[in-house]
Each structure stands twice: as structure tokens, then as C-alpha cells.
Amino acid sequence: MDTRFSAYDNKPWLAAYGSSISQTLPPARHPNLGHLVHSACQRFAEQTAFTCVVPNGMNGSLSYRQLADASDAFAAYLRIDCKLEAGDRVAVQLPNGLAYPVVAFGVFKAGCVLVNTNPLYTASEMLHQFNDSGAKVLVIVDMFADKLAAVVPQSKITHVVLAAVSEMFPALPNLIVRGVQKVWSKVLPPIPALAVPVLRLSAALAAGTASAKATPGVVQTYWRGVAASDVAALQYTGGTTGVSKAAMLTHANFLANIEQVLAMGRSHMGSNECVLTALPLYHIFAFVANLLCFVEIGARNILVPSPRPVQNLQRAIENYPITWITGVNTLFNGLMNEEWFTAFPPKHLKAAIAGGTALHSAVAARWQSITGTRVAEGFGLTECSPVVTFNPLSGVAKPDSIGIPVPGTGVRLVQDDGQPAAVGEPGELIVQGPQTMAGYWNRADETAIVQKDGWLYTGDVAVMDAQGYFRIVDRKKDLVLVSGFNVYPNEVEDALAKMGAILEAAVVGIPDPRSGEGVRAYVVKNPDFEGELTAAAVIAHCKSLLTDYKIPKSVVFRAELPKTPVGKILRKDLKAEVKTEFAAR
Amino acid sequence: MLTPLETTLLGIMMMVIMLGMGASLTFRDFLIAFKKPRGVLVGLLCQFGIMPFLGYLLAVVLGLPPALAVGLILMGCMPGGTTSNIFTYFSKGVLALSIMMTSVSTLCAVVFVPALIAFYSKLAGVTGEFAIPAANVAQVLVVLLVPTVIGMVLRKANPNVGATVELIGSMLGIFVILFLIVSWVPRNYQLLLSTPWYVFFAAIGLGLFGMLLGYFLSRAVRQDLNRSRTISLETGIQNGPLAVLIVTLTFTGEMQQQVLLVPVLYSLFIVLSSSAVTVWYRSMATREALARDAAKVATA
Numbered sequence: 001m002d003t004r005f006s007a008y009d010n011k012p013w014l015a016a017y018g019s020s021i022s023q024t025l026p027p028a029r030h031p032n033l034g035h036l037v038h039s040a041c042q043r044f045a046e047q048t049a050f051t052c053v054v055p056n057g058m059n060g061s062l063s064y065r066q067l068a069d070a071s072d073a074f075a076a077y078l079r080i081d082c083k084l085e086a087g088d089r090v091a092v093q094l095p096n097g098l099a100y101p102v103v104a105f106g107v108f109k110a111g112c113v114l115v116n117t118n119p120l121y122t123a124s125e126m127l128h129q130f131n132d133s134g135a136k137v138l139v140i141v142d143m144f145a146d147k148l149a150a151v152v153p154q155s156k157i158t159h160v161v162l163a164a165v166s167e168m169f170p171a172l173p174n175l176i177v178r179g180v181q182k183v184w185s186k187v188l189p190p191i192p193a194l195a196v197p198v199l200r201l202s203a204a205l206a207a208g209t210a211s212a213k214a215t216p217g218v219v220q221t222y223w224r225g226v227a228a229s230d231v232a233a234l235q236y237t238g239g240t241t242g243v244s245k246a247a248m249l250t251h252a253n254f255l256a257n258i259e260q261v262l263a264m265g266r267s268h269m270g271s272n273e274c275v276l277t278a279l280p281l282y283h284i285f286a287f288v289a290n291l292l293c294f295v296e297i298g299a300r301n302i303l304v305p306s307p308r309p310v311q312n313l314q315r316a317i318e319n320y321p322i323t324w325i326t327g328v329n330t331l332f333n334g335l336m337n338e339e340w341f342t343a344f345p346p347k348h349l350k351a352a353i354a355g356g357t358a359l360h361s362a363v364a365a366r367w368q369s370i371t372g373t374r375v376a377e378g379f380g381l382t383e384c385s386p387v388v389t390f391n392p393l394s395g396v397a398k399p400d401s402i403g404i405p406v407p408g409t410g411v412r413l414v415q416d417d418g419q420p421a422a423v424g425e426p427g428e429l430i431v432q433g434p435q436t437m438a439g440y441w442n443r444a445d446e447t448a449i450v451q452k453d454g455w456l457y458t459g460d461v462a463v464m465d466a467q468g469y470f471r472i473v474d475r476k477k478d479l480v481l482v483s484g485f486n487v488y489p490n491e492v493e494d495a496l497a498k499m500g501a502i503l504e505a506a507v508v509g510i511p512d513p514r515s516g517e518g519v520r521a522y523v524v525k526n527p528d529f530e531g532e533l534t535a536a537a538v539i540a541h542c543k544s545l546l547t548d549y550k551i552p553k554s555v556v557f558r559a560e561l562p563k564t565p566v567g568k569i570l571r572k573d574l575k576a577e578v579k580t581e582f583a584a585r
Numbered sequence: 586m587l588t589p590l591e592t593t594l595l596g597i598m599m600m601v602i603m604l605g606m607g608a609s610l611t612f613r614d615f616l617i618a619f620k621k622p623r624g625v626l627v628g629l630l631c632q633f634g635i636m637p638f639l640g641y642l643l644a645v646v647l648g649l650p651p652a653l654a655v656g657l658i659l660m661g662c663m664p665g666g667t668t669s670n671i672f673t674y675f676s677k678g679v680l681a682l683s684i685m686m687t688s689v690s691t692l693c694a695v696v697f698v699p700a701l702i703a704f705y706s707k708l709a710g711v712t713g714e715f716a717i718p719a720a721n722v723a724q725v726l727v728v729l730l731v732p733t734v735i736g737m738v739l740r741k742a743n744p745n746v747g748a749t750v751e752l753i754g755s756m757l758g759i760f761v762i763l764f765l766i767v768s769w770v771p772r773n774y775q776l777l778l779s780t781p782w783y784v785f786f787a788a789i790g791l792g793l794f795g796m797l798l799g800y801f802l803s804r805a806v807r808q809d810l811n812r813s814r815t816i817s818l819e820t821g822i823q824n825g826p827l828a829v830l831i832v833t834l835t836f837t838g839e840m841q842q843q844v845l846l847v848p849v850l851y852s853l854f855i856v857l858s859s860s861a862v863t864v865w866y867r868s869m870a871t872r873e874a875l876a877r878d879a880a881k882v883a884t885a
Contacts, residue, residue: 056752057744173745176752184675309875318613319744340681343617 005420008412013404013468018395020267025408025434028255029296033108033232034223036255036296041068044298052097052169052303054177057315060169062098064298067105070168070205072219074106077208079222082137082159086111086225089234091135091157092282093117093126093144096303099163099201100281101291103139111222114233115246116282118565119143123150125244130155133234133246133441139163139201143181146189152196160194163201165305228252234441235284237382246441253385254292256434260406261293264390268350273299275324276316276346278307278331280565284386285355289326299324310334317341321348328356330567333363336370345371351393355380357568358472358490360497361399377402379472381458383450385435388458389470401469402462409433411470412455413462421463426473429462430455461488478571480509481517482549489519489571492552495545496521499538501529506561506569510554511582518553522574524561533557591768592833598761599830603729605754606667606691607736608747609684618685624803624812628665628686631799631820633697637661639794641705647783651715652840655706656847657787659717660828662701664690668758668856669822676863677870678815686819691733695726715844717835725831761826762852769849773842780846788850792858796821810873814866822859825852 002009014023030036041049045065053059062070078084090107092114094100107114115133117126119141126147130138131154139161140148148160166177182188191198199207212218232254234246262269275294279286281303294301302320304313313335316322325346327335332354335341352367352375359377367375376393379402380386388411391403405411413427414420421427436456439447450457461473474488481487489507496505503526512518521542525533535555542551562573618625640661644654665687673683699719706716736754740747770777799820803813828848836844 056748058748059744170745172749176749315744318611339621340613340617343620344613 005412007420007423008464009410011405011410011468012464012466016392016396016404016467016469017407018392020394021392022263022407025256025259025263028228028252028259030255031228032223032226032230032251033105033254033292034111034226036258036292037071037105037108038068038220038223040064040295040298047298048300049295050098050101050301050303051320052166052305053316053319054166054305055312055315057319058166058169058173058177059319060098060166060173062101062168067101069209070102071105071109072212073205073208074102075109075208075219075222076212077204078106078110078112078137080211080218081204081207084110084112084136086222087113087230088137089113089115089133089135090137090139091115091117091130091133093119093121093138093140094163094282095119095141095165095305096277096281096286097141097163097165097167097305098169098303099139099141099167100303101295101301102168102205103161103163103201104281104291108232109219109223111226111230113231116233116235116284116287118280118282120565123147126151127154128244129236130157132244137161141165142191143187143189145191148194148198149192152194158196160196160198161201161204162191162198167201226251228255229438231438235287235382245443245446247382248438248441249382249385250438253435253437254288256408257288257385257387258292258296260408260433260435261289261387261390262296263407265293265351265393268393269297269299271298273297273323273350274302274321274348275299275326276302276304276313276320276322277326278304278313278316279326279328279356283356283565284382285380286326288386289353289355294324307331310338314338314340317346318344322346323348323350325349325352327352327354328567329354329359329363332359332367332375336363336366342370349373351376353378355386358400364399379403379460379470381460383437383456383458384431384433385437387435388429388431388433396467396469398465398469398471401471403470404468405470406433409435410455411464413464423466424463426461426463428476429458429460429470429472431458432456475571478508480507480519482509482512482519483515485549487519487550492519492521492542492546492550495542496523496538498545499541501526501531501533502538503527504561504569506571506574507552508571508574508578510578512553515549519550520554520556520578521552522556522558522561524558592830594764595761595826595830595833598757598764599729599826600732602667602754602757602761602826603691604732604736604739605751605757606670606684606687607733607738608740608750608754609670609680610688610733610737611740612737614681614685617681618689623806624679624682624808624816625685625689627803627806627808628682628816628819629690629693631795631802631816632665632686632690633662633693633701635798635802635820636663636791636795636823637701637705639798640791641709643787643790644709647787649784649787651711652843653784653787653847654709655711655715655717656828656832656844657791658705658709658711659702659831659844660788660791660823660825660848660851662698662705663823663825663828664694664698665819666758666822666824666826666855667755668859669819671755671758672818672822672859672863673815674755676814676818676866677811678818678866679812682812682815683819686816688733691726691729691824695723695730698726699723714840717831721835722831725827725834729827758826759856762856765829765849765852769845770853776842776846780850784846785850785854788847789854789858791851792821792823792855794821795823796859796862811870814870818859818862818866821862822855823851825849825855828852 041064051061142162277290354377376391378390391397410432492507503524509517510520562570699722800817803816
């Protein structure tokens with residue numbers, strides 16, 4: 001053991017586990033995800049697994065038994081009708097709905113590899129992802145079928161399956177939802193003619209069921225052969241460098257992370273949980289936290305296809321006994337701006353889980369006072385499947401902290417020279433644990449940059465306090481170096497957020513002939529603020545809170561800021577703009 | 586005039602419309618509305634203050650003969666139409682408020698409408714054979730409360746059935762108007778051709794001026810933009826089919842024909858004018874909803 005790191009390797013956070021969290025990670029309960037799904041469907045057969053709710057309250061549900069049958073049928077369709085082999089990639093491009101779990105679990109049961117894809121991707125983004133992963137089958141929501149013509153002929157895709165938002169709804173609600181989509185919102189484009197077969201999901205399931213009839217029990221033979229070390233999903237991540245690359249997440253990675261999340265939450269989980277899934281399942285956070293973890297404990301998932309505007313969540317929250325909500329800062333914030341939510345917050349709620357991006361302390365405090373429950377913030381990244389740290393639900397939760405490492409996880413903070421950061425001092429957060437990825441798909445060079453000596457380098461700078469609680473300072477790559485001083489954009493953004501006239505802000509570095517780099521603030525004016533907002537006023541505000549070198553040299557006003565689908569502000573897009581702007585000078 | 590079969594059909598369709606209105610309601614909606622009762626109170630003021638007066642004013646200023654005047658005043662005194670809910674839905678307004686205003690005004694109508702009709706008819710000098718008996722109106726309104734309550738129970742029991750009934754009810758509101766176009770207009774095209782411009786002006790103006798006044802009154806009492814738009818639509822859109830039903834149950838023959846003219850014209854044109862207004866409101870609401878999503882929690 002490297003004794004220099006003993007401040008971290010002694011795991012000071014174990015004391016905060018208390019009696020409710022296991023000190024060591026229990027061994028995985030399942031050999032692979034196919035078994036996890038199979039076992040959950042057997043144990044909870046008669047319970048409702050998923051309910052999809054559209055904004056007017058219309059809904060459809062799947063029991064665990066129906067989930068078992070449908071995902072078996074889809075697995076058979078993939079292996080028999082599409083002639084896929086174990087390890088072949090299946091791209092899934094669906095919003096939250098009943099089709100998603102059927103297809104994703106079908107992929108695992110077939111022993112194939114899931115490639116989660118954002119339904120809002122453009123044709124060129126789709127093409128990159130499908131060709132990079134080598135996907136052979138694509139399951140896509142019919143609302144975006146018009147993109148197929150530009151994508152499929154240039155890819156290795158041999159079969160396309162179309163699914164509807166109201167897939168598997170009862171007949172009449174299905175008819176009405178589709179009628180509204182077609183006639184009123186006009187979001188159902190015609191299906192282009194393609195050289196490869198295009199099937200509706202219902203037809204694919206029927207084909208799979210028919211094909212599997214010849215050999216009863218054939219689906220079990222697909223997943224029984226899958227090793228824990230096999231890749232389960234290629235999860236694409238933009239990273240900060242632009243080109244999107246896939247983290248290879250194995251069955252063992254997911255199974256470990258499920259156990260780790262459940263270890264942190266189990267003390268608050270019973271046998272009848274109901275989780276609100278407003279975040280997209282194609283994103284690693286909801287994929288593991290909502291889909292995998294809550295299926296493992298037999299909970300009911302309430303799927304909302306589109307959480308924007310946030311009013312779309314009203315019927316889902318009113319009509320079902322929600323006990324857990326996962327979300328990001330913007331979602332919690334949006335809910336608390338709705339009258340129906342604040343007047344009747346969900347009364348069965350046990351806790352809310354926040355991730356994806358920093359949770360503002362003002363939002364957390366207001367959530368606690370409105371709902372009477374805690375928002376526990378965690379930290380994760382795609383490369384760690386994703387959860388690394390989490391705030392314990394019992395005992396001490398520290399505001400602005402990402403909590404303590406989950407069981408079985410080693411965390412260190414290192415400086416640029418490889419030396420440990422002293423307790424309370426910032427350093428890059430590095431992770432060792434069963435949830436860290438097998439590497440980037442087909443990118444050994446990129447893998448070598450982030451995985452060194454058995455540790456995964458997250459690129460996030462954090463500090464740890466004496467109790468072992470971590471706090472994220474910033475992304476390492478986003479640091480602005482002003483005359484040799486490190487400026488953390490988060491710190492400047494927090495200062496800007498305290499100005500009532502500012503709705504949100506992002507901070508990046510710009511070249512500066514004298515100081516090397518200078519701070520630039522991109523600012524969105526608060527629509528509730530009446531009057532003019534000037535750069536001078538913004539700078540004056542910063543002067544009251546920050547040291548000289550941290551104060552923005554330039555302030556740019558914007559109508560909105562570039563964001564990821566889960567609402568993270570994309571500093572890299574702003575940096576790219578700065579680069580073009582200064583290259584032109 | 587309408588045949589007895591058509592009158593019966595109209596009655597049945599009204600029942601389904603009210604069933605749909607009930608299905609759009611939850612107990613919670615009532616509680617939220619009464620936590621901030623101002624919206625509903627403003628709505629009632631628009632519904633039973635502005636609209637009947639507007640009907641009366643137009644009748645007097647345009648010098649309408651008694652048969653048309655009573656039709657216009659009746660139209661002005663009606664509670665909110667259930668089609669306002671579907672227009673509010675499509676304009677992304679405050680659906681709960683619209684539903685609440687429609688329901689509360691329909692409940693209050695049992696008392697207000699007979700009284701207002703009597704008051705304004707007298708004021709306009711409409712008497713004798715053209716006067717609408719208050720008891721008739723009250724009776725119709727009470728009967729319609731039954732399907733409303735059944736609708737509420739359905740909604741609670743099964744959201745899928747509730748949402749379907751709600752949608753069918755709202756659609757039927759528009760269908761009734763189409764039904765009138767198909768059954769009434771062809772038989773009366775000559776009447777329409779000989780109808781002077783100011784009758785059209787009265788029938789169309791009642792809705793449009795109502796929306797305008799409703800909007801400015803709500804803004805004046807500090808309702809936000811979205812609530813003001815909702816109240817505006819709710820004020821302008823009256824329950825046309827109900828007025829037609831009351832007329833057919835009260836008058837017969839040639840008299841029915843004359844009194845029906847304004848309610849029918851109103852019903853035909855309100856679909857067009859509120860569709861146009863809805864498209865405009867919707868684009869405004871979309872912009873605001875996105876901004877509100879992103880608005881931050883106020884820091885102390």
C-alpha cells in the first residue's frame with residue numbers, strides 16, 4: 001500500500017456509514033443483468049413494474065410478468081429473426097415509455113450490447129454513434145423516423161424497429177394519444193422507404209414469440225452464457241474534448257453499482273416503492289438509479305416521456321403514490337415553481353435523489369421545507385456506471401457536498417505532480433472500485449489517459465473534509481489560469497448566481513495578453529428582473545464577493561446557455577466559441 | 586326550428602358534455618382554486634358581470650327587436666362553455682383555472698342566470714311572450730349537475746376513462762356546433778341572407794369584446810399573463826349549446842326560429858374567433874413556460 005495516500009486509503013468516511021450502510025460491498029446477487037431481470041420478474045410477477053403517464057393522465061402499465069414475456073420475445077427476435085450473435089450491438093433511441101424496458105431488457109437477455117442513444121440526436125450524431133459502435137439493430141421512436149433515410153443506408157444497421165410513445169397502452173388511450181400526435185401536434189412523420197426491414201415493435205415481439213416457440217426455454221440459453229466481465233452497454237459520453245466516445249460498462253460494473261446504490265438507500269426502501277422517472281432512461285443516471293435499482297427491488301416505475309414543461313408531471317404525481325424522485329437541479333427547481341406541486345407535494349415521498357449537476361443549496365433547502373423530505377445529492381460519471389459518492393440518507397448530509405464514497409469504492413485526491421492533496425485541499429478525484437469501466441470502446445489511447453495504475457481519473461477537482469465528505473470544486477479542464485492563480489469557474493458562477501438580476505451564468509477563460517488568461521462570464525438575465533442589466537453592474541457585484549483576479553474581465557449577455565439533455569451547462573461549447581472568436585482576431 | 590328529435594339529441598349531447606366537464610375535475614383542483622380564490626372570483630365577475638351587461642348594451646345600442654334582444658341577453662347570461670377548456674388546453678393556459686371557472690359558473694348559474702335574464706330583459710323592455718320563464722332555466726341547469734358529478738367520480742376511479750370522457754365531452758361541444766350548422770343553416774340560409782349586418786356584429790362582438798374585457802379586467806386586478814389569457818378565453822366563450830337548448834325548450838314555431846338566431850350565430854362564430862385567439866395565446870404561453878422552467882428559486 002502506498003502510505004502517502006493513507007489520509008484517503010484509511011477511508012475516514014466509513015464512520016459516517018453508521019449502522020444502516022454495510023462497510024464492505026456484499027457480493028453481487030446475479031451473474032449478469034439477464035439473470036437480474038429474470039429473477040425480478042419471477043419474484044414480483046404479479047406486481048406492476050412500469051406505468052407510463054402522458055400529460056393528460058392517460059396511461060399504460062406492464063406487470064413484471066408481462067415484462068418477462070415481452071423482453072423474452074424481443075430477445076428471441078434479436079437472436080433468431082435478426083440473426084444477431086452474443087456481443088452484437090443494438091442501438092436504442094427511445095424516450096421514457098413502456099417500450100424502453102422491454103427493449104433494453106430484451107437486449108440483455110439476448111446477450112447483446114445496449115447502445116443508449118439520445119432520441120433528439122441529429123442525423124450526423126446518430127451516424128457517428130451507430131458506426132462507432134457498429135450497431136446492427138436500431139430501435140427508434142416513430143416520432144423521429146424521418147431521420148432514418150439519412151442514417152440507415154450509411155450504417156451497418158440491418159433491422160429497424162419502430163416504437164410509439166404510447167406503446168402497449170390500452171387500445172382507446174393509445175388511439176387518442178396517437179390521434180393527438182398525428183393530427184394536433186403533427187409529430188408523426190411518414191416512415192421513409194429503406195432497403196432494410198422496418199417493423200413496429202408489436203410485430204417484432206410477435207415474430208420473436210413465434211420464433212421462440214420451436215425451442216422452449218431458448219432465451220435462457222442466451223443469457224446463461226454471459227460472463228460478468230462481458231460488456232453490457234456502450235454508454236456514450238461527450239467528455240470535455242468534443243468527439244463522443246463509448247464507455248464499455250460490463251455486467252459486473254452495473255451489478256456492483258446497483259448493490260452500491262442499494263447499500264446507501266436500502267434502509268429507506270420497503271417492498272412497495274414507487275419511483276418517478278422524469279429523467280431520460282437513456283442517460284446513465286436514470287438508467288441505473290431508476291431502471292436497474294428499482295427493478296431489482298420490485299418497485300413500480302412511473303415513466304414520464306417528456307418532463308418539459310414540468311407541468312407534464314402533474315398527473316403522474318397526483319395519480320400515483322410516489323415514494324422516490326430522481327432529478328437534477330433544474331427539475332426540482334421547476335417543480336417548486338408550480339402551484340399544484342407546492343399546494344400538494346407528494347405525501348408518500350421518502351427522499352429525492354439529485355445528480356447530474358450541482359444541486360443549489362437554495363433549491364435543496366426549499367425542497368426540504370415543501371416536501372418534508374431530503375434531497376440527497378450524489379456524484380457519478382458515465383465511466384463509473386455511474387455512482388461514486390452519495391449523501392447518506394440517515395445521519396449527516398452536508399449542504400453542497402456530494403457525500404461519501406459508496407461501499408467498495410476507493411477515492412483519492414491527487415495533485416498534478418501525483419502527490420496526494422492534503423485534507424481540505426483541492427485535488428483531482430480518482431476512483432478505484434468494481435464500478436469503473438472496462439475502458440473506452442476502440443480507443444486505447446483515450447483509455448490510457450483516464451485509467452492509470454488501476455485508478456480512474458475523473459477530471460473533477462474536489463476537496464475532502466476530515467469526516468470524509470467530498471465537495472466538487474470544478475472540472476479540471478475548466479480551470480482558468482489567471483497570472484498563475486487557479487480560478488475555479490464554479491466559484492465565480494456561484495457568486496454570479498447570487499445576483500437577483502441574473503438567471504444563470506457560465507464562466508470560461510479567454511486569452512489575455514497580460515495575465516495569460518482572463519475570466520469571461522456568459523450571463524442570462526432573469527426575466528423577472530425589471531430594468532437594464534449592465535456589464536458594469538455584474539462586475540461591481542462580483543467585486544463585493546471575489547478577489548481581484550477572479551472577477552470577470554468580460555461579460556457577455558445571452559438569451560440562453562448551451563445545455564446537455566439533463567440540463568448541465570456545456571462550458572465546452574462556450575470555450576469553442578471563445579476559441580473561434582480569438583482565432584479570428 | 587329544430588325538430589323534437591333534434592331537441593332530444595341536443596339534450597343528450599349536453600348531458601355528455603357535462604359528463605366530460607365533471608371528468609376534468611378533481612377535488613384537489615377545487616382546493617387549489619380556493620387557496621387563491623381571486624382567479625375564480627374575477628372569472629365570476631367577468632362571467633356574470635361583464636357578459637350579461639355586454640349582451641344588454643349591444644342589444645340596446647344596435648336597437649335589436651325583442652326576439653333578437655332576448656337571444657343576445659340570454660347568450661350573455663350563459664355560464665362558461667366547456668369548449669373553453671379545450672381552447673385553454675390548446676392555448677397552454679391554466680387548465681385548472683378554466684375548468685374551475687366553467688364548473689363554478691355552471692354551479693352558480695342555477696341562481697344567477699334566471700335572475701340576470703329577468704333583470705336585463707326587463708331593462709331592455711322585453712316582456713310578455715318573449716320573456717323566458719326563470720323556472721325553466723333553473724330546471725335545465727339543475728338536471729345538468731347530475732352528469733357532472735358522475736364525471737368527477739369516473740375521473741377518480743380510472744384516469745384513462747376520465748381523460749377519454751373529458752376529451753369526448755370537449756370535442757362534442759364543437760360537434761354540437763357542427764350539428765347546428767348541418768341541421769339549421771341549410772334550412773335557414775334565406776334567413777341568414779336577409780339578416781342585417783348589425784346582428785352579425787352583435788353575435789360576433791359579444792365573444793370578442795368579452796375576451797378583450799376579460800383580459801384587461803384580470804390584468805387590472807394583477808392576475809399573471811397566463812391566468813389573464815385563460816380568464817379572457819373563459820369570459821368570451823359562453824355555453825352556446827345550453828342557450829340553444831333553453832330556447833328550444835321555451836319557444837316553438839316561428840318565435841323559436843327568431844330567438845334562436847343570435848345563439849346559433851354566436852356559436853358558429855365563436856369557434857372561429859376563439860381558434861384564432863388560441864393560436865396567438867399558445868405562442869405567447871410557450872415562450873413563457875420555457876422561461877419559467879428555467880427561473881431560479883429566489884434567494885433570501
